[in-house]
Amino acid sequence: MNDSHHSSAPTIGVFDSGFGGLTVLRALIEKMPRANFAFVGDTARLPYGSKSRRTIARYAVQSARFLVEEQNAEFLVIACNTASALALDAIQDAVPVPVLGVIEPGATAARQASKTGDVLVIATDATVLSQAYTAACQAQGLRALEKACPLLVPLVEEGWTDHPVTVEVIDIYLNELRAEAWARGLNPDTLVLGCTHYPLLRPLIGRAVRPGVKVIDSAEATAQIAAQMFNGRASGEISAAEQTEIRCFATDSVEKFERLGSRFLGRQVGKVELLDLGG
Amino acid sequence: MNDSHHSSAPTIGVFDSGFGGLTVLRALIEKMPRANFAFVGDTARLPYGSKSRRTIARYAVQSARFLVEEQNAEFLVIACNTASALALDAIQDAVPVPVLGVIEPGATAARQASKTGDVLVIATDATVLSQAYTAACQAQGLRALEKACPLLVPLVEEGWTDHPVTVEVIDIYLNELRAEAWARGLNPDTLVLGCTHYPLLRPLIGRAVRPGVKVIDSAEATAQIAAQMFNGRASGEISAAEQTEIRCFATDSVEKFERLGSRFLGRQVGKVELLDLGG
Numbered sequence: 087m088n089d090s091h092h093s094s095a096p097t098i099g100v101f102d103s104g105f106g107g108l109t110v111l112r113a114l115i116e117k118m119p120r121a122n123f124a125f126v127g128d129t130a131r132l133p134y135g136s137k138s139r140r141t142i143a144r145y146a147v148q149s150a151r152f153l154v155e156e157q158n159a160e161f162l163v164i165a166c167n168t169a170s171a172l173a174l175d176a177i178q179d180a181v182p183v184p185v186l187g188v189i190e191p192g193a194t195a196a197r198q199a200s201k202t203g204d205v206l207v208i209a210t211d212a213t214v215l216s217q218a219y220t221a222a223c224q225a226q227g228l229r230a231l232e233k234a235c236p237l238l239v240p241l242v243e244e245g246w247t248d249h250p251v252t253v254e255v256i257d258i259y260l261n262e263l264r265a266e267a268w269a270r271g272l273n274p275d276t277l278v279l280g281c282t283h284y285p286l287l288r289p290l291i292g293r294a295v296r297p298g299v300k301v302i303d304s305a306e307a308t309a310q311i312a313a314q315m316f317n318g319r320a321s322g323e324i325s326a327a328e329q330t331e332i333r334c335f336a337t338d339s340v341e342k343f344e345r346l347g348s349r350f351l352g353r354q355v356g357k358v359e360l361l362d363l364g365g
Numbered sequence: 366m367n368d369s370h371h372s373s374a375p376t377i378g379v380f381d382s383g384f385g386g387l388t389v390l391r392a393l394i395e396k397m398p399r400a401n402f403a404f405v406g407d408t409a410r411l412p413y414g415s416k417s418r419r420t421i422a423r424y425a426v427q428s429a430r431f432l433v434e435e436q437n438a439e440f441l442v443i444a445c446n447t448a449s450a451l452a453l454d455a456i457q458d459a460v461p462v463p464v465l466g467v468i469e470p471g472a473t474a475a476r477q478a479s480k481t482g483d484v485l486v487i488a489t490d491a492t493v494l495s496q497a498y499t500a501a502c503q504a505q506g507l508r509a510l511e512k513a514c515p516l517l518v519p520l521v522e523e524g525w526t527d528h529p530v531t532v533e534v535i536d537i538y539l540n541e542l543r544a545e546a547w548a549r550g551l552n553p554d555t556l557v558l559g560c561t562h563y564p565l566l567r568p569l570i571g572r573a574v575r576p577g578v579k580v581i582d583s584a585e586a587t588a589q590i591a592a593q594m595f596n597g598r599a600s601g602e603i604s605a606a607e608q609t610e611i612r613c614f615a616t617d618s619v620e621k622f623e624r625l626g627s628r629f630l631g632r633q634v635g636k637v638e639l640l641d642l643g644g
Contacts (some may be wrong), residue, residue: 130420131410136522139619141409240519243415251533258530339417364643 095330097122098316099159099183104132105343106239106282107165108350110188113309115330116161118316122331124157125165126361127347130337133239134168135210135281142169143176153358154181157333162190163312167280167304168210169219186305186312192278193222193230193240195307199300199365200228204272206263206271207232209280210239219280231272233263234278240282248290256287256294278302286350335361374609376401377595378438378462380428383411384520385561386444386620389467389631392588393442397595401610403436404444405640409616412518413447414489414560421448421491421631422455428644433460433584436612439538442591443467446559446583447489450497461497465591471557472501472509474586478579479555482591485542486511488559489518498559510551511559514541522625535566535573557581565629604630614640 098109098121107231111125126149128134134142146169153159162185164177168188178185196205202282205228207219214234223230238259241252267274277295279285292301336343340358347355377400379390390404407413425448432438441464443449443456449466457464475484484507485606486498491511501510517538520531545555558564558572563605564582571580615622619637626634 130416132415136411137409138621141617169589236523237516237519237525240516244515246516251530251537254530254533338420342415342417 095120095122096160097158098312099123099150099153099157099162100165101128101146101153101162102126102166102282103128103134103145103169105129105243105347105350108161108347108355109282109285110165110305110308111332112351113305113310115332117309117313119330121316123333124153124159125332125334126153127334127343128363129339129343131247133210134163135165135212135236135239137212139172139212143173145152145171146173146189146362147176149270150177150181150185152335152361152363154183158271158322159183160314161312162186163308165282165305165308166281168212171213172217180282184315186315188282188308189218189222189280191307191311192280192302192310193219193226193228193306195302195304196223196230196278197226197228198277199302200276202273202275203228204274205230205276205278205281206267206274207278208235208238208263208284210234211236213280219278224284229272230278231267231270231274232257235259235266235281238287239281239283242286245349247286252287253290253294256290260291260294269343274299276300279304297348332356332360334358335365337361374399374401375439375595376403376437377591378402378429378432378436378441379404380407380425380432380441380448381405381445381561382407382413382424382448384408384626384629387626387634388561388564389442389444389584389587390611391629391631392584393591394611396588396592400595402612403432403438404611404613405432406613406622407614407642408618408622409642412489413445414491414515414518416491418451418491418495419515423644425452426455426459428562429456429460429464431640431642433462438462440591440595441465442587444561444584444587444635446561447491448493450492463594465587465594467561467587468497468501468559469582470586471559471581472505472507473496473590474559474581475502475509475555476505476507476530478581481552481554482507483546483551483553484509484555484557485546485553486557486559487514487517487542487563489513490515492559495631498557508551509557510542510546510549510553511585512545514538514560517566518560518562519559521565524628526565531566532569532573535569539570539573553578555579555581558583581582611635613637616640616642
């Protein structure tokens with residue numbers, strides 16, 4: 087598949103509806119220093135969190151095909167909880183390379199963290215409606231309780247990641263979730279951040295949970311599993327001295343992507359290319 | 366243009382990126398009881414407020430063509446501030462019928478309301494960046510100061526239209542806006558709601574502004590002007606006894622549109638048809 091002339095290192099395709107997936111890319115870069123990366127942010131059609139399965143699958147497959155067919159990605163990471171929850175099967179059917187979503191790694195990390203077997207998950211509307219975390223946690227022998235927190239993404243995008251209003255909104259959501267857990271007789275000791283925007287709120291969320299509750303970042307967990315899968319396969323093929331290449335594509339304003347993306351990536355995004363998926 | 370067999374009454378096409386435009390449709394229905402309406406909510410690609418001019422224009426023109434070419438609309442109302450600000454010219458070029466946006470009517474109503482000639486405008490990111498209200502107000506001899514309030518749409522969509530957090534967020538935004546007005550030596554006596562979601566926050570906003578400040582709802586102002594333009598032209602063509610027909614189309618989940626739309630329309634939306642614009 088790979089006929090790229092940029093580098094002999096393999097390319098990992100990473101896809102999100104917007105900027106949030108850059109938290110996953112950031113974790114991937116740290117754990118896979120020898121890979122090249124091509125990232126698509128489908129910013130013209132974000133957010134996916136409030137859309138239907140049919141629409142999300144259609145959009146996600148377009149990005150996946152671009153990454154495999156035009157960027158020669160040999161491995162895909164769906165760095166978007168909503169697309170992982172609603173479109174993983176459709177993407178796996180559409181492209182001939184391995185595809186990893188963020189839900190399974192999040193559930194696996196929750197199993198490793200939880201002693202009581204009861205897990206809380208916060209995510210977007212669409213992710214929660216899909217019940218994908220509940221199913222993935224059940225497959226790991228865990229009981230999961232999910233809650234949609236639709237205000238957290240706009241609060242992050244407003245830049246209010248350390249703002250009293252955000253503290254209050256997180257408290258409201260987590261109190262509602264704890265009351266629901268209590269009513270169901272659950273004893274949760276683990277909270278999964280089921281949206282790639284939420285790692286930017288990790289300090290506030292860490293202060294809002296009860297002592298002893300572990301906070302799981304799906305981005306970290308996904309990068310861990312991707313690195314295990316990929317580094318084993320890629321070892322020996324490339325020299326460690328090679329420079330990693332990172333190409334970013336956005337379906338809407340590249341200026342905005344360059345400006346906001348650095349918050350999520352933790353460093354400059356660099357030059358972003360405009361991508362027309364025909365939307 | 367009109368070969369519809371449903372009714373001899375003319376059809377008005379109304380377009381928004383989502384549900385918010387239903388506040389405009391609601392005002393139009395009240396003021397134009399003899400017209401039929403076809404409404405498109407481009408929910409698969411909402412929100413427009415954070416997207417670029419190029420992308421917004423491309424989306425808006427697709428909806429406008431559908432309304433004119435397939436729904437035989439003889440008159441279009443762009444019930445979306447962002448699309449009015451960024452795509453009115455593109456839509457007027459693309460279809461052969463009169464097109465009315467919400468910006469000009471808002472500015473006209475502000476001129477009628479303001480004694481000092483200084484006006485504040487709150488809107489989405491994209492609307493503010495376009496400076497369309499500033500230009501429209503200047504053309505009316507007003508000085509306008511605009512502010513983006515990106516959290517208000519998600520707060521309305523979360524249903525927090527009478528919530529302490531929303532009160533706090535409105536206070537923060539309006540305080541910042543007043544400080545900016547003061548620093549510029551303005552003496553504003555009018556506040557324009559430059560987003561079709563904001564009428565649902567009108568009670569909270571009305572309590573947050575200073576006594577004597579008039580709050581202008583662009584939806585109301587637009588319906589007023591549309592009714593003047595259309596009722597004059599349509600008078601005599603149809604009988605007042607005819608039943609108004611309202612057809613709603615959404616590009617994403619029709620169930621969600623039916624459920625949430627009623628909040629904005631102030632009554633049941635009824636059956637919504639799924640529309641594929643090829644996005």
